[in-house]
Amino acid sequence: MASLKSPYGIYELFNRPDLHYSQLISKTEFTHLDIIQSNDPNDRLTTELKNHPAGALLFNKLVHQIEDYELIMIDTRGTRGITVDMTVLASDLVISPIKPELVSAREFVRGTLNLYQSLEIFTDYGLTLPPLKAVINCLDHTKDAKEIVETLYDIFANTPNPHIELLNFTIPNRVAYREAASRSLPVHIHSSKEDENIRQLCTLLFPQWADRFIKK
Numbered sequence: 001m002a003s004l005k006s007p008y009g010i011y012e013l014f015n016r017p018d019l020h021y022s023q024l025i026s027k028t029e030f031t032h033l034d035i036i037q038s039n040d041p042n043d044r045l046t047t048e049l050k051n052h053p054a055g056a057l058l059f060n061k062l063v064h065q066i067e068d069y070e071l072i073m074i075d076t077r078g079t080r081g082i083t084v085d086m087t088v089l090a091s092d093l094v095i096s097p098i099k100p101e102l103v104s105a106r107e108f109v110r111g112t113l114n115l116y117q118s119l120e121i122f123t124d125y126g127l128t129l130p131p132l133k134a135v136i137n138c139l140d141h142t143k144d145a146k147e148i149v150e151t152l153y154d155i156f157a158n159t160p161n162p163h164i165e166l167l168n169f170t171i172p173n174r175v176a177y178r179e180a181a182s183r184s185l186p187v188h189i190h191s192s193k194e195d196e197n198i199r200q201l202c203t204l205l206f207p208q209w210a211d212r213f214i215k216k
């Protein structure tokens with residue numbers, strides 16, 4: 001397996017035009033799942049992209065050069081910055097987990113609206129902003145959480161941005177997710193109980209592949 005790990009990662013995608021993208025991709029133990037490693041711990045890319053006149057657009061071009069994959073998932077940090085902006089501009093769909101805490105929910109809506117507003121300018125140059133699907137994660141059984149969920153649906157219903165949707169589905173707060181994370185396993189493989197939740201979530205996010213998520 002070791003030989004299937006590329007010595008390169010996301011940093012070289014931007015900085016080594018001499019390398020073909022396939023040289024940056026590492027294989028994983030899962031069939032049909034490859035990864036480009038995150039190898040920019042000091043966030044050099046942020047500084048470099050900010051100094052580039054088309055910084056936020058470069059990623060769109062690079063991602064669209066990648067062929068032979070049906071789905072490319074890009075994990076970003078949660079806070080605003082050029083790497084989040086460029087990822088939104090390179091994406092067909094944005095997925096946002098949201099915790100049922102009121103402060104974070106309001107901040108989330110405000111932050112997301114600001115993000116879309118500031119990227120709106122790119123639509124004058126032929127880009128389309130992707131839809132965003134938010135999903136409530138870590139829901140517990142407290143009354144407080146239930147009330148916050150109701151408020152969240154209200155906030156989203158009254159949000160004047162057609163791109164943004166809150167899925168009518170919640171992921172529970174369960175120890176299986178923490179265990180899976182610390183074992184570096186997908187939760188549906190770690191816990192058969194969560195398998196159904198993940199199937200449902202995937203179906204809502206990617207209805208075009210619904211038949212692939214049916215349990216066989």
Ligand SMILES: Nc1ncnc2c1ncn2[C@@H]1O[C@H](COP(=O)(O)OP(=O)(O)OP(=O)(O)O)[C@@H](O)[C@H]1O
Pocket residue numbers: 077078137138139171172173174175176177178179180181182
């Ligand atoms: N539904 C859930 N129930 C319980 N724990 C959860 C759930 N979802 C996520 N967690 C736990 O919360 C922690 C953080 O999750 P995760 O890494 O997905 O968040 P993140 O916002 O991407 O964090 P980071 O900013 O570090 O990238 C992990 O330990 C994860 O297992």
Ligand SMILES: [Mg+2]
Pocket residue numbers: 075076077
């Ligand atoms: Mg993360």
